[in-house]
Amino acid sequence: MSDEHKHMPEGEHEHPAHYEHMELPAYDDYLKAQKITVKDIKDHLTGPIVSVIVHIIILCTLPSIVFMEHPKQIDSIEVQVENMEIKQMDKIPEPPKPPDEVLDDLEVEIDRPDVDTQVNVTVDSAASVSTTDVDINVDIPDLTSIKPNNSALKLPKIYAARATSGGRISAIKKYGSGTDAKKIEDAIEKALNWLANNQNEDGSWGVYETSKYSFTAMATLAFLAHGDTPASQKYGQVIVKALKKMLEWVDKKCNPYITSGWYSYDHSLIAYTIAEAYGITKMPKLKDAMEKTIRFIIENQNKRGTFYYGYDRTPVIQSYDRDPISGKLLKGRDPEPPSNLAFSGWNFQALKSAFSAGCELPGLQETIDKAILGIKYHENPNTKEGGFSETPRGKPDFGMTGVGILCLGLLGAGDSKEAKKAMTWMQKYNANGMKTCAWRYNADVHKEYQKAFTHALYTWYYQTQVIFQDSKGKGGTWNRWNRAFSNAYLQEQNSDGSWLTPAEKYGSHLDPNKTNAEWHYVKEYSDVKDLKIYATTQNCLTLEVYYRYLPTYRLSKSSEKKKSIVDEEEDLGLKIE
Amino acid sequence: MNKTLLIIISALFLLAGQSVFADKIDKEIADARKKTGEVVTCSPLGKVPGTLTIEEAAKKIRSGMVLRLLPGKYNPIDNVVFEQDRLIIEGNNSGGYVDLPLYLYGKDCIVRSINIRNVEADSGVIVDTLANTITITSGTKRDSAIIANCAVNRLMIYDNSQDVIVRNTSVVNGVQVKDEGKVIQLRTYTTHTVSVYNIIEFGKMDKKGKITFEKCMFFSDGHLFGGDEASMKLITLTLNDNLIWCARSLYRMPKGKTEVKNVDGLKDYFGLGKEIKNVLAKPPLKLVPNEDYGWDRRPGIFIITSGPGSKKEYGCNMSESAGIPVPLKD
Numbered sequence: 001m002s003d004e005h006k007h008m009p010e011g012e013h014e015h016p017a018h019y020e021h022m023e024l025p026a027y028d029d030y031l032k033a034q035k036i037t038v039k040d041i042k043d044h045l046t047g048p049i050v051s052v053i054v055h056i057i058i059l060c061t062l063p064s065i066v067f068m069e070h071p072k073q074i075d076s077i078e079v080q081v082e083n084m085e086i087k088q089m090d091k092i093p094e095p096p097k098p099p100d101e102v103l104d105d106l107e108v109e110i111d112r113p114d115v116d117t118q119v120n121v122t123v124d125s126a127a128s129v130s131t132t133d134v135d136i137n138v139d140i141p142d143l144t145s146i147k148p149n150n151s152a153l154k155l156p157k158i159y160a161a162r163a164t165s166g167g168r169i170s171a172i173k174k175y176g177s178g179t180d181a182k183k184i185e186d187a188i189e190k191a192l193n194w195l196a197n198n199q200n201e202d203g204s205w206g207v208y209e210t211s212k213y214s215f216t217a218m219a220t221l222a223f224l225a226h227g228d229t230p231a232s233q234k235y236g237q238v239i240v241k242a243l244k245k246m247l248e249w250v251d252k253k254c255n256p257y258i259t260s261g262w263y264s265y266d267h268s269l270i271a272y273t274i275a276e277a278y279g280i281t282k283m284p285k286l287k288d289a290m291e292k293t294i295r296f297i298i299e300n301q302n303k304r305g306t307f308y309y310g311y312d313r314t315p316v317i318q319s320y321d322r323d324p325i326s327g328k329l330l331k332g333r334d335p336e337p338p339s340n341l342a343f344s345g346w347n348f349q350a351l352k353s354a355f356s357a358g359c360e361l362p363g364l365q366e367t368i369d370k371a372i373l374g375i376k377y378h379e380n381p382n383t384k385e386g387g388f389s390e391t392p393r394g395k396p397d398f399g400m401t402g403v404g405i406l407c408l409g410l411l412g413a414g415d416s417k418e419a420k421k422a423m424t425w426m427q428k429y430n431a432n433g434m435k436t437c438a439w440r441y442n443a444d445v446h447k448e449y450q451k452a453f454t455h456a457l458y459t460w461y462y463q464t465q466v467i468f469q470d471s472k473g474k475g476g477t478w479n480r481w482n483r484a485f486s487n488a489y490l491q492e493q494n495s496d497g498s499w500l501t502p503a504e505k506y507g508s509h510l511d512p513n514k515t516n517a518e519w520h521y522v523k524e525y526s527d528v529k530d531l532k533i534y535a536t537t538q539n540c541l542t543l544e545v546y547y548r549y550l551p552t553y554r555l556s557k558s559s560e561k562k563k564s565i566v567d568e569e570e571d572l573g574l575k576i577e
Numbered sequence: 578m579n580k581t582l583l584i585i586i587s588a589l590f591l592l593a594g595q596s597v598f599a600d601k602i603d604k605e606i607a608d609a610r611k612k613t614g615e616v617v618t619c620s621p622l623g624k625v626p627g628t629l630t631i632e633e634a635a636k637k638i639r640s641g642m643v644l645r646l647l648p649g650k651y652n653p654i655d656n657v658v659f660e661q662d663r664l665i666i667e668g669n670n671s672g673g674y675v676d677l678p679l680y681l682y683g684k685d686c687i688v689r690s691i692n693i694r695n696v697e698a699d700s701g702v703i704v705d706t707l708a709n710t711i712t713i714t715s716g717t718k719r720d721s722a723i724i725a726n727c728a729v730n731r732l733m734i735y736d737n738s739q740d741v742i743v744r745n746t747s748v749v750n751g752v753q754v755k756d757e758g759k760v761i762q763l764r765t766y767t768t769h770t771v772s773v774y775n776i777i778e779f780g781k782m783d784k785k786g787k788i789t790f791e792k793c794m795f796f797s798d799g800h801l802f803g804g805d806e807a808s809m810k811l812i813t814l815t816l817n818d819n820l821i822w823c824a825r826s827l828y829r830m831p832k833g834k835t836e837v838k839n840v841d842g843l844k845d846y847f848g849l850g851k852e853i854k855n856v857l858a859k860p861p862l863k864l865v866p867n868e869d870y871g872w873d874r875r876p877g878i879f880i881i882t883s884g885p886g887s888k889k890e891y892g893c894n895m896s897e898s899a900g901i902p903v904p905l906k907d
Binding site: 256300302303311312313314315317324325326327328329335337 | 650651652653654655656658677678680682699712713714715716733735737780781782783
């Protein structure tokens, strides 16, 4: 996840130096302001005038006070005393309890959920992974012309490569640049086993309440990406429990959206996962849940086509939108809504997934069209260079550029000039990072991009998808990165099948602020198990790139350069249907 | 003898005059609390039967009417600005959070009994209100605004030609809700360990203005006041009996200047009015959380539980049960 907390949009009064850019009043204006005005005269003379008038009145009435008759003196006073009954108080009030003071640091006690550790799934690689070549067509389908799948009887073609172990092995062999396909598939199996063994009894994943929603969605995605479904022999029950839990959340917690805290990605990730699961299974309950979650996303897109934490979309009137003297919104100004590309990215993927699954909600297609404009809204202000940033008009970075390119591709604008420029920008500025998967601190990589270390797994997830889709799994750029990341991921996997994030594993020598990496920027979330769940789901999804093809949405009305696509795919030996 | 008598009588009269002025403000506040009008009720997307969307309400409402905002996330795609005069904006007495930035550009509006994201008003009375930010803009002929018994995280005042009175209001920043209602310092998750911001900001000015703070409670982990230095000289700032604590300076001074640590030091930046004693101390606070917090709204507001101010003499009268400041009963 991103470090959005460091990039909070400026509230209209929160810019530390916004008035430093305001023009100072001219000296003449200042002198003019110092001149005595009618208002000043009113302010200064009203009091004395009123005072003088009242004094006159009082002086006129003084004689009557002086010569007034004194009241007659009373010589005797009669006092009557009655006896009163005095009751004892029932109870002396207790002193108030001491207050809860605001302390600099307070310890927080958090209930930890029971984790089901009884059911162990063992790795049986010989049984689960066939190493023999299987004649399965694992060619990347035409991802630019995927049609919504409405059939409950037929598994969509894009899921074919992942449906069997033979298919998966074949895909890895085909796009794995000579890497050992069995080792990669074994690593994924081990990771899925670890996830299965660490699923909570209620079907969720995660130790903390604030991590459960996102982790459950991501872990389920990892199983679905592996071709597993509720019907799978090995992981079917794991998926069923997870889907049940997510359906429960959609039913009970989606008011109006699912969230465990302000910076949460919960709603978008659950919407994405449920849409993906519906696309595969066509279970009616999943359809209802998909529509409920996707409808909220459609209804809360901002006017630029993007999203912001908490789905806030009301434009913010910044100091530069205001008249500096009256403070009111200047005529003709159109304040911008808050916008975050990291947050938007998961919502875009949810929308695309819903479309691919056959979601027919009104407004879905318009929302996707607008989303393309939204991604472009985050393009580097230096449009000659390109690249995308987390907030509009910000400095581009590799993680966000990956999000931008991937989502443009998924939404049908992969051939836009913005996507192409961004890819060129990545290759120019992240040359080292695209051939070296640096788990340990590496000056060549990290001098170019600090977050490559602290947000490594997030960045590599997007980078891997982007390079794979851009190159269609072929060519020098893909081969270099593929070898680098797959070897590193295999090497860094723990013996139990899990991973830890690079910054947590190797970053202890760095500034704690910089090692506060990935999603867990909140101190109390530095639970090793939660970190492992995050890293393991993210890495699984990255390694599954060989057979988890992400289809591209494209409206039929969009201008589609069929010929160029045909030419390109013929060069790659892919078939167009 | 006669001369002495006259001096005494004059002094008594002046004190009486001040009391009359105070009564006038009290009356305006009391009137704002009870004023009535035809009611238009709003809910998010107008989903509650019999209510309007905020956009529909902006078209329908007329000057002098009451706009009742039900709690919830309004999330309008564009800002809704009310230009009508003498509007009365209120919550539904539940203390529920109205997630909406409210812009009132008409004159003499009233905002009362509401827990809302932001309020921005030109003139009139804002009372018994909990908000992240209250902004007073300038530009109408009446040029006066009263903020009373409110709890906010930040005040922004464009004081040009204005006469602004802030009374019994808590302006508190610098703390954040953690799990189970406990709190930690704000912004410890970022590279800043403490906020450097000020909690009361003044806009640029080209005419004089007056601001009076009475019986307020200020709590900042950064600075207290801030604004354009050249404009600040046009403000006559009066601080009457407030409880003040800020970690840094009473004025966010320009680079190279020393921090202002007492009220008297503010005279280098403001035209200071006559002050009555102010207490500079850190009050112990208790959180009244706002669960639906976010980047544009602070997580909660605090009430003083002991020490200076605990007998309700400073800041708002925050009700834990109502979730908003309520009038202090005599």
